[in-house]
Amino acid sequence: MKVKLNKKILGKNDECALQNRTFFSEHNTLCLNVISSPGSGKTTIISRTILDLKDKIKIGVIEGDIKTDIDAAKISQTGAPAVQIETRGACHLSAQQITAKLGAISAADLDVVFIENVGNLVCPSDFDLGEQGRVVVLSVPEGDDKPAKYPGTFAKADCLLINKIDLLEHLEFDIDKVIKDAVKLNPDLKIFQISAKTASGMNHWYNWLVCSIEAHTPKT
Amino acid sequence: MHETIVARSIFSAVSAKAAELNARPISAKISCGQLNPINDEILKFAFEAAAKGTVCEQMKLEVVHIPLKATCKKCGKGFDFDIYSPACENCRSEDFEIAPDAPLLLEEIEFEDT
Numbered sequence: 001m002k003v004k005l006n007k008k009i010l011g012k013n014d015e016c017a018l019q020n021r022t023f024f025s026e027h028n029t030l031c032l033n034v035i036s037s038p039g040s041g042k043t044t045i046i047s048r049t050i051l052d053l054k055d056k057i058k059i060g061v062i063e064g065d066i067k068t069d070i071d072a073a074k075i076s077q078t079g080a081p082a083v084q085i086e087t088r089g090a091c092h093l094s095a096q097q098i099t100a101k102l103g104a105i106s107a108a109d110l111d112v113v114f115i116e117n118v119g120n121l122v123c124p125s126d127f128d129l130g131e132q133g134r135v136v137v138l139s140v141p142e143g144d145d146k147p148a149k150y151p152g153t154f155a156k157a158d159c160l161l162i163n164k165i166d167l168l169e170h171l172e173f174d175i176d177k178v179i180k181d182a183v184k185l186n187p188d189l190k191i192f193q194i195s196a197k198t199a200s201g202m203n204h205w206y207n208w209l210v211c212s213i214e215a216h217t218p219k220t
Numbered sequence: 221m222h223e224t225i226v227a228r229s230i231f232s233a234v235s236a237k238a239a240e241l242n243a244r245p246i247s248a249k250i251s252c253g254q255l256n257p258i259n260d261e262i263l264k265f266a267f268e269a270a271a272k273g274t275v276c277e278q279m280k281l282e283v284v285h286i287p288l289k290a291t292c293k294k295c296g297k298g299f300d301f302d303i304y305s306p307a308c309e310n311c312r313s314e315d316f317e318i319a320p321d322a323p324l325l326l327e328e329i330e331f332e333d334t
Contacts, residue, residue, distance in 0.1 A: 152255045184307075185306060
């Protein structure tokens with residue numbers, strides 16, 4: 001006897017993701033899921049963005065790490081609210097973990113919530129957290145073969161930040177190859193070349209961020 | 221993809237259905253897309269571990285990989301998109317439209333006839 005189900009296998013995660021997405025939409029808050037390898041500069045990019053845009057937009061951060069609240073503490077130094085999730089071994093955040101923290105986020109006061117995922121270029125891309133957009137960060141020292149090696153992560157992103165471009169002169173990194181490989185997988189991908197350290201290119205990223213807030217959140 | 225989480229999720233769905241029908245499951249058909257692909261071997265291994273000593277022990281998993289469909293913007297030809305080597309099969313153009321990827325589904329379960 002065969003029983004047809006057509007049931008979503010990660011249905012529980014998707015149910016929580018829908019709950020999260022509804023929560024952020026109802027509060028007119030743009031939620032962005034930030035994914036990258038460890039050490040690409042996610043926390044530095046977010047911290048600099050908070051400080052540079054502090055007069056324009058209010059930003060909150062949910063930090064995901066296997067262990068420690070080091071990143072939440074760094075974000076708190078900027079004055080922005082930060083909530084830490086310790087995954088205790090899990091290599092990605094799942095939607096249930098975000099749902100559990102919704103009460104700790106005063107979303108009504110925020111224009112953007114960044115979810116900084118666990119540093120990992122593979123697993124986080126499989127789990128919808130209820131975000132309205134995905135930002136992938138790739139830093140120059142990681143090498144220019146990453147879009148080709150980790151296609152799923154780049155194919156599902158809305159924005160790619162190529163970080164640490166101040167190191168281009170010291171390293172062999174073919175930025176044209178990265179862009180070509182990423183656009184092949186994802187023709188709509190917005191790509192910005194930045195250095196969160198020197199602030200180079202950050203204005204283009206800020207423009208995209210502000211436009212995305214306006215597009216997602218019809219605040220009057 | 222996270223085969224252990226997927227295996228546990230399949231196991232709990234199959235176990236619940238088996239209890240509801242009071243029947244022993246023989247096999248289950250899973251389908252996945254290309255952006256969230258399953259490694260069949262790891263999934264089967266993880267499922268065996270989850271199912272050991274239960275009504276699901278001995279049951280087989282079949283994984284169907286559904287291609288990602290793309291249409292070339294240059295020559296108009298439709299083709300199966302290979303994310304590891306994306307180009308039109310016909311004219312090798314790299315300018316194309318990609319259709320939505322197939323979701324990860326538990327399509328059907330076969331139970332022993334009683």
